[in-house]
Amino acid sequence: MVFSGLAEKLQETFKKLRGKGRLTEEDVDQALKEVRRALIGADVNFKVVKDFIARVRERAVGIDVLQSLTPAQQVIKIVHDELTSLMGGSRSKIELASAPPTVVMMVGLHGAGKTTTTAKLANHMRRQGRRPLLVACDIYRPAAIKQLQVLGGQLDIPVFNMGDGVAPPDIARAAVEKARREGNDLVIIDTAGRLHIDEELMAELQNIVEAVKPNEILLVVDAMTGQDAVNVAKTFNERLTLTGVVLTKLDGDTRGGAALSVKAVTGCPIKFVGVGEKLDALEDFHPNRMADRILGM
Amino acid sequence: TGRKIIDEELYEELEEALIQADVGIDAALELVENLRGEVKKRRIGDPEELKAVLKELIQEILGEETAAININSEQPAVIMVVGVNGVGKTTTIGKLARYYKEQGKSVLLSAADTFRAAAIDQLEIWGNRVGVAVIKHSEGSDPAAVAFDSLQAARARKIDVLIVDTAGRLHTKSNLMEELKKVHRVLGREMPGAPHEVLLVLDATTGQNAISQARLFKEAVGVTGVALTKLDGTAKGGVVIAIKQGLDIPIKMIGVGEGIDDLRPFNAREFADALFETGNQAAERVS
Numbered sequence A: 001m002v003f004s005g006l007a008e009k010l011q012e013t014f015k016k017l018r019g020k021g022r023l024t025e026e027d028v029d030q031a032l033k034e035v036r037r038a039l040i041g042a043d044v045n046f047k048v049v050k051d052f053i054a055r056v057r058e059r060a061v062g063i064d065v066l067q068s069l070t071p072a073q074q075v076i077k078i079v080h081d082e083l084t085s086l087m088g089g090s091r092s093k094i095e096l097a098s099a100p101p102t103v104v105m106m107v108g109l110h111g112a113g114k115t116t117t118t119a120k121l122a123n124h125m126r127r128q129g130r131r132p133l134l135v136a137c138d139i140y141r142p143a144a145i146k147q148l149q150v151l152g153g154q155l156d157i158p159v160f161n162m163g164d165g166v167a168p169p170d171i172a173r174a175a176v177e178k179a180r181r182e183g184n185d186l187v188i189i190d191t192a193g194r195l196h197i198d199e200e201l202m203a204e205l206q207n208i209v210e211a212v213k214p215n216e217i218l219l220v221v222d223a224m225t226g227q228d229a230v231n232v233a234k235t236f237n238e239r240l241t242l243t244g245v246v247l248t249k250l251d252g253d254t255r256g257g258a259a260l261s262v263k264a265v266t267g268c269p270i271k272f273v274g275v276g277e278k279l280d281a282l283e284d285f286h287p288n289r290m291a292d293r294i295l296g297m
Numbered sequence B: 001t002g003r004k005i006i007d008e009e010l011y012e013e014l015e016e017a018l019i020q021a022d023v024g025i026d027a028a029l030e031l032v033e034n035l036r037g038e039v040k041k042r043r044i045g046d047p048e049e050l051k052a053v054l055k056e057l058i059q060e061i062l063g064e065e066t067a068a069i070n071i072n073s074e075q076p077a078v079i080m081v082v083g084v085n086g087v088g089k090t091t092t093i094g095k096l097a098r099y100y101k102e103q104g105k106s107v108l109l110s111a112a113d114t115f116r117a118a119a120i121d122q123l124e125i126w127g128n129r130v131g132v133a134v135i136k137h138s139e140g141s142d143p144a145a146v147a148f149d150s151l152q153a154a155r156a157r158k159i160d161v162l163i164v165d166t167a168g169r170l171h172t173k174s175n176l177m178e179e180l181k182k183v184h185r186v187l188g189r190e191m192p193g194a195p196h197e198v199l200l201v202l203d204a205t206t207g208q209n210a211i212s213q214a215r216l217f218k219e220a221v222g223v224t225g226v227a228l229t230k231l232d233g234t235a236k237g238g239v240v241i242a243i244k245q246g247l248d249i250p251i252k253m254i255g256v257g258e259g260i261d262d263l264r265p266f267n268a269r270e271f272a273d274a275l276f277e278t279g280n281q282a283a284e285r286v287s
Ligand SMILES: Nc1nc2c(ncn2[C@@H]2O[C@H](COP(=O)(O)OP(=O)(O)OP(=O)(O)O)[C@@H](O)[C@H]2O)c(=O)[nH]1
Pocket: A108, A109, A110, A111, A112, A113, A114, A115, A116, A117, A138, A141, A144, A191, A192, A193, A194, A220, A248, A249, A250, A251, A273, A274, A275, A276, A277, A281, B085, B086, B116, B168, B170
């Protein structure tokens, strides 16, 4: 495993160093180089890694680590603890509105998994007794509305759409009114994929927010995303004030360092993870497991 | 950056720029090592020259000339498009169809993604936009059967280029990769030499996982080229350098938007230039 790879490398580094007698701060820095390499290899943003290593270093140069018999394990434990705490506690729930309907809006880059996650989340929330209505606000992508309709059909959950000729904020507003009328206590809005630097489409999202004041704005992030994850998450958060993140496509072999990057720049909790294409493949987020994964444990 | 001397800090800056462009730490370190070698060999003293040399090294890896998609074989030339979920396969097929139609070729599309919700509808909309026919079965049917029928139809209609869409799948899912191999096999059985191009679509936003994607798709269906999509954002797609170097898969096309004309032949020089462009410069390019 990759992690044992890291563990072995650290072990080796320290063994070499031990020949010299005792461990020094420089020795720890040598080891942290390996940690840096592992984190960047896992696609954690390199600036985030920099800050992170500085924090770990502070703890790792402490007397107890340097004098311990198993410094490699100690360093790894510190790294793991810091990673886990940085990713925050588990808060895999949707904040419900005091006056229904609760409105949830999904946003993100192209192909991240918004439409699929819209359906998955509806499925998940229905199991908790909610009565969801899905809203097709992607009027751009070919067959986006149909896609949501098919997914809604598979779950037997209603999908609201006004075709592709009405502006998304108006569609969202009409959907919330309809939900109120018909007793749907949860509205989940699917939006089109867009670049964070696309001024016009980012403004459109702000207009949807204005129109329906969502209780949750979730950024859907592909777990395979590389260094750019910070730019994307930062911009979406600045424009919309996100309430959470959903990390998708974790069913593959990605180490998923984007999780840490996104968390670091937005401060938003990662609420759920997507682990497959099927509509029940949505799981709670576990910071501890994610730390294992980023380190390749 | 207005520096006067070439020092460690400068090398470090370049290494960081490479990492930030998703080149990956190993490839970045190697490139910077080679850069040091060149600086010595060529006795370079001007820090301003370093970036240019680094770009040269990158271009060397990527190949000076653009590798073309192989459509000059028999009729029809068969292009099979593969990749993980949501990278831009179907959209790239729509653009490719347009690209070849503009060149006066007849094109047929094959809706062999029978799994994704509304994938067939999506391809049909692209077919209508471009003005080319789509061969399809119903949702949930056997993709290999769709591919087989499409190839027969392409032959009967004397089509120049047949492009086969496939469902997105993670490269680690062996059952889905088996399904893809079957599509590949069926095409080859029906027409020896087909598919003539297996185009792997990679999303430029993707980090180091793209290497694993390329390796496993290559092992399964013999990828012959990469189409790198979503380069209109701020992501640079630097991981293709390691893919070209380690797996010898050439980058053939790039996607620079959602529109029908947003497809270009890959150009190593422009790519290397863009690697060092900042996010703001990219934003200006888009607006
Ligand atoms: N393996 C896997 N595939 C996923 C997951 N979530 C979504 N997908 C797939 O990813 C692809 C894109 O998903 P969509 O839901 O269409 O993504 P989107 O963000 O709505 O895309 P746009 O609307 O085009 O921006 C589809 O093939 C989905 O089946 C996941 O957790 N695991």
